[in-house]
Amino acid sequence: MKNVVSLKSLAKELNISVSTVSKSLNDSEEISEQTKERVKNLAKLRGYSPNPIAVRLQKQKTMQIGVILPNIENPFFASVLKGIDELVSSSKYNIITFFSNESLEKEKECLDFFSKGNVDGILICIAEETNKKKTFDHIIDIKQKGIPLALFDRIPMQPLGFDAVQVNDYESIVSAYKYLESNKCQNIAFVSSIPTLIVGRSREEGYLSQTNNPTVIAFEDLEELKITLENTIKQGEIDGFIAADINATLLCNAVLQKQGFTPGKEVSLIGYVNAVQNDLSYPKISYIDQHPQEIGKQTAKILLLRLESKLEDIPVSDIVLNTTITIGDTSR
Amino acid sequence: MKNVVSLKSLAKELNISVSTVSKSLNDSEEISEQTKERVKNLAKLRGYSPNPIAVRLQKQKTMQIGVILPNIENPFFASVLKGIDELVSSSKYNIITFFSNESLEKEKECLDFFSKGNVDGILICIAEETNKKKTFDHIIDIKQKGIPLALFDRIPMQPLGFDAVQVNDYESIVSAYKYLESNKCQNIAFVSSIPTLIVGRSREEGYLSQTNNPTVIAFEDLEELKITLENTIKQGEIDGFIAADINATLLCNAVLQKQGFTPGKEVSLIGYVNAVQNDLSYPKISYIDQHPQEIGKQTAKILLLRLESKLEDIPVSDIVLNTTITIGDTSR
DNA sequence: CTGAAAGCGCTTACAG
DNA sequence: CTGAAAGCGCTTACAG
Numbered sequence: 147m148k149n150v151v152s153l154k155s156l157a158k159e160l161n162i163s164v165s166t167v168s169k170s171l172n173d174s175e176e177i178s179e180q181t182k183e184r185v186k187n188l189a190k191l192r193g194y195s196p197n198p199i200a201v202r203l204q205k206q207k208t209m210q211i212g213v214i215l216p217n218i219e220n221p222f223f224a225s226v227l228k229g230i231d232e233l234v235s236s237s238k239y240n241i242i243t244f245f246s247n248e249s250l251e252k253e254k255e256c257l258d259f260f261s262k263g264n265v266d267g268i269l270i271c272i273a274e275e276t277n278k279k280k281t282f283d284h285i286i287d288i289k290q291k292g293i294p295l296a297l298f299d300r301i302p303m304q305p306l307g308f309d310a311v312q313v314n315d316y317e318s319i320v321s322a323y324k325y326l327e328s329n330k331c332q333n334i335a336f337v338s339s340i341p342t343l344i345v346g347r348s349r350e351e352g353y354l355s356q357t358n359n360p361t362v363i364a365f366e367d368l369e370e371l372k373i374t375l376e377n378t379i380k381q382g383e384i385d386g387f388i389a390a391d392i393n394a395t396l397l398c399n400a401v402l403q404k405q406g407f408t409p410g411k412e413v414s415l416i417g418y419v420n421a422v423q424n425d426l427s428y429p430k431i432s433y434i435d436q437h438p439q440e441i442g443k444q445t446a447k448i449l450l451l452r453l454e455s456k457l458e459d460i461p462v463s464d465i466v467l468n469t470t471i472t473i474g475d476t477s478r
Numbered sequence: 479m480k481n482v483v484s485l486k487s488l489a490k491e492l493n494i495s496v497s498t499v500s501k502s503l504n505d506s507e508e509i510s511e512q513t514k515e516r517v518k519n520l521a522k523l524r525g526y527s528p529n530p531i532a533v534r535l536q537k538q539k540t541m542q543i544g545v546i547l548p549n550i551e552n553p554f555f556a557s558v559l560k561g562i563d564e565l566v567s568s569s570k571y572n573i574i575t576f577f578s579n580e581s582l583e584k585e586k587e588c589l590d591f592f593s594k595g596n597v598d599g600i601l602i603c604i605a606e607e608t609n610k611k612k613t614f615d616h617i618i619d620i621k622q623k624g625i626p627l628a629l630f631d632r633i634p635m636q637p638l639g640f641d642a643v644q645v646n647d648y649e650s651i652v653s654a655y656k657y658l659e660s661n662k663c664q665n666i667a668f669v670s671s672i673p674t675l676i677v678g679r680s681r682e683e684g685y686l687s688q689t690n691n692p693t694v695i696a697f698e699d700l701e702e703l704k705i706t707l708e709n710t711i712k713q714g715e716i717d718g719f720i721a722a723d724i725n726a727t728l729l730c731n732a733v734l735q736k737q738g739f740t741p742g743k744e745v746s747l748i749g750y751v752n753a754v755q756n757d758l759s760y761p762k763i764s765y766i767d768q769h770p771q772e773i774g775k776q777t778a779k780i781l782l783l784r785l786e787s788k789l790e791d792i793p794v795s796d797i798v799l800n801t802t803i804t805i806g807d808t809s810r
Numbered sequence: 811c812t813g814a815a816a817g818c819g820c821t822t823a824c825a826g
Numbered sequence: 827c828t829g830a831a832a833g834c835g836c837t838t839a840c841a842g
């Protein structure tokens with residue numbers, strides 16, 4: 147199945163010992179230049195490459211990083227993964243990706259698999275269910291096993307003692323609110339399909355901090371959300387919408403248009419979108435850019451750092467990245 | 479770093495040999511029920527789990543499948559990956575995912591890494607550059623190394639002798655054309671941002687087969703595509719658009735709307751979209767559903783099958799899946 | 811400068 | 827039914 151050329155076969159062909167071959171290939175000081183040359187030449191000629199599994203067993207390192215994503219079909223996570231990949235693929239590690247599909251049970255299974263000696267480090271965004279039930283024991287357990295782990299995006303309120311990378315959700319919404327306000331919006335509503343998610347709550351709090359007369363339209367069920375949205379919009383009192391997630395954003399934009407409103411004229415909308423596709427669409431929705439690739443890169447960076455450093459005592463980092471607002475057609 | 483409990487430690491504690499412990503845990507017939515019990519109990523008590531790296535070295539199998547995707551930010555590939563994951567995660571393999579970012583060079587590197595004993599099988603959709611340059615030697619090489627490989631989505635014209643899963647692109651467009659035609663479209667144009675991609679060509683041919691008076695608007699550069707599209711639409715002669723890919727679809731829809739057309743009224747549009755997001759948008763674009771998850775599942779299924787079967791002689795399969803047309807608001 | 815030996819943690823013929 | 831030995835393909839003290 148694999149290469150038949152091994153250290154042993156090279157050694158036999160050169161009539162020297164396996165140890166000498168190994169050391170030569172690893173450029174050991176102990177070996178004469180001449181021997182190294184001979185060995186390296188033959189190795190190249192025979193197309194030798196070390197059996198990675200054997201190396202891992204010997205070195206007691208898997209050279210793999212486990213990644214757990216809630217849902218790959220969410221473009222936010224796809225972009226985060228791209229960011230992770232960019233950093234990791236330029237290191238000597240590679241990535242095993244699992245999807246929890248927002249399920250706590252599945253998340254546990256993944257973590258369990260990882261912790262059984264399958265990876266050297268873990269990158270995880272917790273599942274919605276985990277977030278809701280606030281069950282974090284399976285994550286905390288990982289610390290006991292001495293496997294470095296870094297969290298991103300959905301970071302539990304109570305600190306778990308892991309490296310974490312998130313975005314300033316609260317402030318992002320405050321900025322969005324202020325932007326709308328400074329552009330003649332008098333009555334701004336908040337729309338969300340993620341009312342229980344950590345990030346959703348922070349965003350809602352950001353909104354609530356800005357108004358004494360809040361209108362919050364929040365349902366996990368998209369059908370319910372849609373109906374409530376339709377009724378609210380029909381009333382015609384709201385002239386500004388801040389949407390907390392991509393689904394709420396698309397839905398809000400759709401209902402507005404369907405009712406004959408032109409987002410950007412009588413009414414404004416700022417939300418969260420998939421930047422690539424939004425760019426090609428009309429109207430371009432004004433949106434909060436979380437720079438998901440950057441989130442991925444930063445998280446991977448921390449983990450790689452921790453994997454390199456022997457010292458356990460580098461302090462736990464809690465990185466908060468800034469978002470930016472990109473103004474499109476749906477606000478002015 | 480990992481579990482300190484090993485076969486050796488269990489053996490010592492039980493005062494029996496490592497081989498007996500190993501066999502007990504693997505439910506060998508050779509061992510007495512009583513000993514098995516003792517061993518299993520202690521193993522559970524101590525939380526033993528076999529070192530996967532050691533098992534792999536012994537078994538000469540990595541238990542990993544390498545996946546190469548052109549671009550994870552394309553929702554089509556994200557869904558394919560989800561399909562792959564669904565099948566593979568229920569097997570005893572797991573997935574290492576690499577992204578070629580549409581680059582031939584990067585694709586070669588990934589394949590090279592995989593072929594050096596890092597995976598047991600490979601799933602790949604070739605990069606755009608690979609497709610363009612028609613350079614397939616690096617893929618054919620994999621066959622020599624005896625590593626099963628399956629292609630999906632972008633399948634080279636000349637058969638390479640690998641399992642392949644694709645979609646009936648030609649016929650899909652023919653159906654779309656016929657649908658528009660039967661709904662009073664007189665002058666149907668074809669819009670594409672993937673003129674050189676295999677799938678793009680098949681789709682174009684499908685279109686060309688249906689008309690003597692074709693209007694093909696095809697540019698890889700989205701800006702160019704947009705400008706040409708604007709001019710064509712301004713002329714007002716086209717009353718039906720078939721778009722060959724997600725970018726062309728979104729762009730076409732956007733330009734139509736921006737020029738005051740209502741897709742679904744004076745003019746129709748059928749294209750390719752991200753189903754999840756399209757569902758929440760307005761207008762819902764009528765689209766050809768490729769069932770990307772199914773593509774992923776089928777491809778993974780074939781590979782797993784080939785990995786299980788010892789016999790090299792199961793015939794190469796070339797699976798062509800059917801698409802379906804989902805009618806939304808932009809056609810009737 | 812080179813090589814024999816032990817070991818990483820397992821499995822599996824083979825003996826007893 | 828149990829265990830000693832060899833081996834998967836490497837690396838690395840340790841001797842010479």
